[in-house]
Amino acid sequence: MADERAGRILAALGGAGNVVEIEGCITRLRCELEDGSVVDEAALKQAGAHGVMKAGSVVQVVVGPEADAIAEDIQDLL
């Protein structure tokens, strides 16, 4: 199930090709993307995100305390 969530989050971020860097930080994924405009916020929320903060190519996805584990799952998909 964790893998499925990681996959859905990655897809909503524009796929592996759009991810420059991603890291988990306690409650959120800090993502540096090639193109921040393609992020699908609705899909992120459907995948369990509590909130999404965008600042250009840097997107923070608030996923709760499993952020570190989810970031590792996403790393495995890159």
Place this chain on the structure above:
Amino acid sequence: MTGVERVVWSPVGGTVTALADVPDPVFSQAMVGPGIAVEPRGGRADAVAPIDGTLTTVHAHAFVIAGDDGAAVLVHLGIDTVKQQGEGFTLHVVKGERVRAGQPVVGWDPDAVRAAGYAPIVPVIALDAQQEALRPVDAGRTVEVGDELFTWSG
């Protein structure tokens, strides 16, 4: 967990501040849970465990302790302090370690955090709790490290 009332103790000494006043929407909008913040007193000190439990997440600037009943508390030392990459933070514990409330977890210096351009405020979050399950002490009050910060029932 019905009927349980946990006491969450302050990890730092300072001034109790409403979570809404923390300059980070993840905390101020209680996205990961309700809680309260402490504006820490300056000077190098140890941040301590707010509850008994197991350290499920440990970073230099933040940690999560899960109690045996599963209730987990997040302590975040300053805002955006991940960017300091651990500089000035001294971990006394490792992930998976069991700690007692009041046990030193991380040594740090709020003044140094402020000097580096970050807010040293310390949100203490009851992860995935309901707002009404918490009874915090009043904002504006001064707490010492290890004083009661809020009770968490349910």
